[in-house]
Amino acid sequence: MKRGLALFISIFFIISLLAGCSSGEQANQAEAKTKDGKTVVNFWSFWGSETRRPIIDKIVKDFNNSQDKIVVKHTFLPWGDIWTKNLASVAAGNPADVVINDINTVAQRAKNNQAEDLSKYVDDSFKNEFYPHLWQTVLYKDKPYGVPFNTDTRLLFYNKTAFKEAGLDPNKPPQTWAELEEYAKKLDKKNGNRYERIGFYPLWGSIGASSWMASADGGKGFIDNGKLNINTPQKVKALKWLQGWKERLGDKTVQSFQADFGSQQANPFIAGKVAMWADVGTFYTQIRDYGKNMDFGVAQIPAYNDQSKHWADGGGFVAEVPKGSKHPKEAMEFIKYLTGEKAQKYWALKNYDNVANKKGAEAAANELSRQAKDIYKMSVDNLKVTNLYPTPVEYPDYQNRINPYIDNVMLGKVSPEKALKQAEEDVKKMKK
Numbered sequence: 189m190k191r192g193l194a195l196f197i198s199i200f201f202i203i204s205l206l207a208g209c210s211s212g213e214q215a216n217q218a219e220a221k222t223k224d225g226k227t228v229v230n231f232w233s234f235w236g237s238e239t240r241r242p243i244i245d246k247i248v249k250d251f252n253n254s255q256d257k258i259v260v261k262h263t264f265l266p267w268g269d270i271w272t273k274n275l276a277s278v279a280a281g282n283p284a285d286v287v288i289n290d291i292n293t294v295a296q297r298a299k300n301n302q303a304e305d306l307s308k309y310v311d312d313s314f315k316n317e318f319y320p321h322l323w324q325t326v327l328y329k330d331k332p333y334g335v336p337f338n339t340d341t342r343l344l345f346y347n348k349t350a351f352k353e354a355g356l357d358p359n360k361p362p363q364t365w366a367e368l369e370e371y372a373k374k375l376d377k378k379n380g381n382r383y384e385r386i387g388f389y390p391l392w393g394s395i396g397a398s399s400w401m402a403s404a405d406g407g408k409g410f411i412d413n414g415k416l417n418i419n420t421p422q423k424v425k426a427l428k429w430l431q432g433w434k435e436r437l438g439d440k441t442v443q444s445f446q447a448d449f450g451s452q453q454a455n456p457f458i459a460g461k462v463a464m465w466a467d468v469g470t471f472y473t474q475i476r477d478y479g480k481n482m483d484f485g486v487a488q489i490p491a492y493n494d495q496s497k498h499w500a501d502g503g504g505f506v507a508e509v510p511k512g513s514k515h516p517k518e519a520m521e522f523i524k525y526l527t528g529e530k531a532q533k534y535w536a537l538k539n540y541d542n543v544a545n546k547k548g549a550e551a552a553a554n555e556l557s558r559q560a561k562d563i564y565k566m567s568v569d570n571l572k573v574t575n576l577y578p579t580p581v582e583y584p585d586y587q588n589r590i591n592p593y594i595d596n597v598m599l600g601k602v603s604p605e606k607a608l609k610q611a612e613e614d615v616k617k618m619k620k
Contacts, residue, residue: 220514226259227518230284232274236264243538251525258518260286274510278302283510285519286526291325291336291504292578298328299581304509307331309520318527319571322544325578326506335527336544338535339504340468341567341574342395344490345475348483350375350385350463361464361487363498365404365429368464368490375463383441388464390433392446392456395466395489397594398587401426402575403499404492409577410590410615418590418612422492427597427604434598452478469567472560473540486563488570502574504544542567582619589614 220228235244241264248262263284265273270287277283289297297303310332315323322336348358354374362368368388375387390400402409404426410418417423434442449456451474457465458479465471466489475482488498507523509516525531532548533555535541540560543549553565580586593607593614602610 222259226257227515229258229260229286229515229518229522231260231262231286231522232265232270232284233262233288234265234267234270235288236266240539243535247526247531247534250531251522254525255521258521260522275302278510278512281512283512285509285513285515286522287508287510288337288505289334289508291322291334291339291506292576294326294334294506294508294578295328295581296579296584297508298331298333302511303333304511304513304516305331305333306335306509306520309517309524310335314524317529317546318544319546321571321574321576322504325576328581334506334508335523337505337507337527339502339542339544339571339574339576340470341502341542341570342393342399342466342489342500343469343471343563343567343570344464344466344487345457345471346464346485346487347457347460348485350460354387354463358483358485361485362490363487364490364493364496366493372464383437383445385460386437386441386445386462388462389437389442389445390430390466391598392449392462393466394468394471397427397430397598398577398590399489399501400430402501402577403489403496404429407497407499407573407575409575411577411580411583411586414580414582416612416615418615419608424604424608426492427594427608431597431600431604458482469542469563469570470540472563476560486566488566488573497573498570500570500574502542502571502576504542504576536564540564542571583615584618586615586618589618 222228231248233244235241245262248260252259271289274283274287274289294303298305315332318336319339322339323332326332326334326336344361346361351358354371356371356374362371372387375385376383377385391397398410401423405417405420405422408417408420410416445456445461448454448461453459455474455478456462457467458475472486475484489500491498507526509519509523513519527545529545529547529551532543532545533551536543536549536552537555543552549568553561553568556564590611593602593611596602597604597607
């Protein structure tokens with residue numbers, strides 16, 4: 189009975205969602221031409237903040253003024269809602285013409301016939317405008333179903349003042365995991381049994397267990413070209429290493445520090461409560477705006493050992509043409525402008541964001557000055573060792589299968605060996 193009721197509720201929800209999309213947005217999509225004959229391209233994004241809305245609106249305005257055949261109309265939809273509404277509008281046969289979407293799930297939408305094949309609109313010269321590791325994410329069966337827009341990468345931010353206090357050279361950040369541990373212990377500051385400052389904790393900041401596990405395993409994610417790489421010796425070692433940090437500091441210490449974490453001045457690195465912090469390159473803007481006179485440095489994420497690369501992971505967003513767009517050709521004209529050097533440079537400078545277009549990124553770096561320039565250039569250079577891990581079509585929910593096992597290791601409920609063995613067996617079942 190409960191199962192039947194749940195099924196009815198699910199069907200009712202989907203029908204309601206589709207109806208809402210087809211009625212609430214149909215009028216918006218139906219306007220195919222302006223009075224003067226220009227084609228209307230409807231563009232959806234989640235950039236509605238006081239900072240980003242003016243920037244994307246300026247790019248749209250510049251495109252509209254650059255030619256006389258297309259008018260782009262930008263609609264802001266809240267984070268999360270945009271993707272639900274996009275899928276609903278595709279199912280209803282009435283989508284927008286361009287939508288900003290997650291970079292790591294392009295192949296999923298391509299497989300499910302939710303995005304247009306863009307191969308007829310691009311050539312090799314266009315493809316070569318973008319960082320290769322980003323272009324790879326938009327391919328499904330060797331055809332592009334989106335165009336990379338922006339990305340990110342992880343770096344290590346460190347407090348130079350704290351380094352000096354601990355007797356460490358502020359111009360020599362840790363290069364390996366062993367050095368990271370050594371430095372962290374020296375940077376810990378205690379008053380009796382209570383920590384006033386923690387040198388480093390690998391699961392704080394914009395980084396997670398999977399990043400460290402990939403770094404220990406030569407940059408390999410959990411799935412590599414369809415092959416499962418979950419239960420590997422190096423990933424087991426990495427998980428034990430993460431477990432060791434929590435055991436050394438103590439669960440109460442980790443939990444009590446986390447409870448006080450906040451943003452802006454309350455960020456633990458900016459507040460001086462944590463001496464080293466792993467985050468995306470754009471974290472610099474928080475320090476600039478809220479860390480008054482803070483003396484800090486930036487380095488690559490430490491390598492597993494001195495024989496390994498300084499691996500990092502990244503994410504980002506793409507511009508897609510949803511399946512069923514009434515104006516895919518015109519939509520692609522706007523996407524080419526949006527991801528071209530001029531617009532990408534403008535976005536990068538105004539947002540201090542890593543963009544996907546190589547020339548756009550380089551041009552932005554050259555216009556910045558002082559520390560902003562140095563850190564941005566470092567983040568651009570770091571893209572060479574940054575991996576993205578697109579969701580394989582065979583294992584669409586693999587991360588949600590693996591994460592609970594990792595959580596249980598960190599809670600001390602299961603050993604790393606047993607957890608990763610069970611996780612791999614669980615993910616394997618998805619393909620059957």
